[in-house]
Amino acid sequence: MATELRMLRDVEWNAWSDTLNRAFGEPPPSPEQRALRRELTETGRSFGVWDGADCVATAGAFSFGLTVPGGAEVPGSPGAAGRVEVGAAPAARTYRTPVDVVLEVTDPFCPWNEGRRRLTGDGSGAVCVRTTDPAELALSVRELGSAFLGGFSLMSLAAAGAVRELRPGALAAASVAFGSDVAPWLPHGF
Template sequence: MTTEAMGRTGSPAADLRILRPDDWDRWYETLLRAFGGVGETAEEGALWKELTRCERSLGVWDGDDPVGTAGAFDFRLTVPGGASVPAAGVTMVGVLATHRRRGLLTAMMRRQLDDIRAWGEPLAVLTASEPAIYGRFGYGAATFALHGEIDTGRVRLSVPEGTDDVRLRYADPVDALGSCEAVYARTVPLRPGMLARRPGWERVWVLDPESGRDGASPLQCVVAARDGEVVGYARFRVRPQWTDSGHNGQVRLQDLAAVEPAAEAALWRFLFGIDLTSSLTVRGRPLDEGWQHLVSDIRRCRLRVRDGLYVRLVDVGAALEARTYPAPVDVVLEVEDAFCPWNAGRWRLTGDAKGASCARTTDSADLALSVRELGAAYLGGVSLGSLAAAGLVRELRRGALAEASVGFGAGVAAAWMPHGF
């Protein structure tokens, strides 16, 4: 969660320091206030307190009062080629409305990126509540997600062979956590942008405060099994609605994962066919998810795209070496990075599907771009060619753009970040 709250008053003598565990409660209250002041349940607060890494979190204090917050989870991110790379998950960023426009956010971003570099983590990632903020700190939108409002009263779903062999059953969301997390873990290496969940994170997805249901049911879970093994799951809510002409209920999908196409199709077919409902709302799904090819009328799915994960290369050389490239690439990049000047200059990247190397060079540059565009292209979900079409990447050697665009691709699956943090 990230924001820079709005407001205006005089200038404080700000004290930026690492969060002490005894200060967490007031620090977190400051964050909630920066996000509008809506409270959370005791269960939610306790879990976020447990997950917070105080030694990786920062606070800005005006005298005895916390006025700014920032944190960084320690994640591992799947990159093209399937490697799991250390990445700082930037989160809980907020500045109180009374302390806006004093450089507090910039100071926290400066300290945080210095810290991440010192920790030896080549990447920083975040989900932005306000996308306009983070580009100036070198973060580029690297993944996008699909939202939809599917008219299940009119849209029909075809399913692949073997779907009828999958068995579905309702399960208590908490009791089924172990099986569901095992499925999720099997999907993590398959798609760039996926996050390996640290212990404790599985509980985030079964938090179910009534305030978050918006009139819908408590969280429900259905698991898919083949030969007694759980191979998929869906967690969702149902919001019953009635009109003079009959039922008009809505299914709201929270998350869905499966390790085989038939299980995935079985889960989607189930969601399409829940009694007394006529629509299915989906949020944050992969752009290339297979169900789109199984529906009878894609227009009645009312699809739209939204930005997802923002990526910042903290160490250009280490980050580019950490991934592989589906087509051979040999390119000299002229990188602009005013906020982290240790990245600025020329880098020679050579790589293929087996591995890569990236080192400083004095050779002539083939492409020129900022670290923001490099972050956007890093997971393969954004094309260097499309960035060049916007004037954000400059081709200095003829043919270099086409070669690098193919090489930077994601491979088989589109980049996708499955959940926020």
């Protein structure tokens, strides 16, 4: 079997996409889904392994922007899935109600994220800066990310033991502020 690895060509997209669907066990896409996938595929960042005229393997990188509650796009997006700056992410969104809270963040994977940050924001924007002020909430970067995207409330995370309230009243106020009417959603399964 002689195979060739090469960058995807526009004329090969249908065969490439069909192989990708089979690899993930997906049913054939609707015409609308197929058109959206075609639009999102960056041929210059997608590759196929070809055995003659047959595509037998696929690989690709897709650029997705990350839009957060309030409709803002996170700086550094596309590629926002790799966010590693605790101060940048919370400042990139808006908040349901005014928020002023000091977060004690732990992050064993990216230790530069650890420490205290004061998050101050409202419906028009936010800032999140390092501080030496006493912490009011303690949480890991994982829980901060969940709250940041509006998925699970800080109150729910605290009830599960993942967030600690260090100043009475800080948890309820921050939980409401981080709330969102729109749940996180990724329209592309992978």
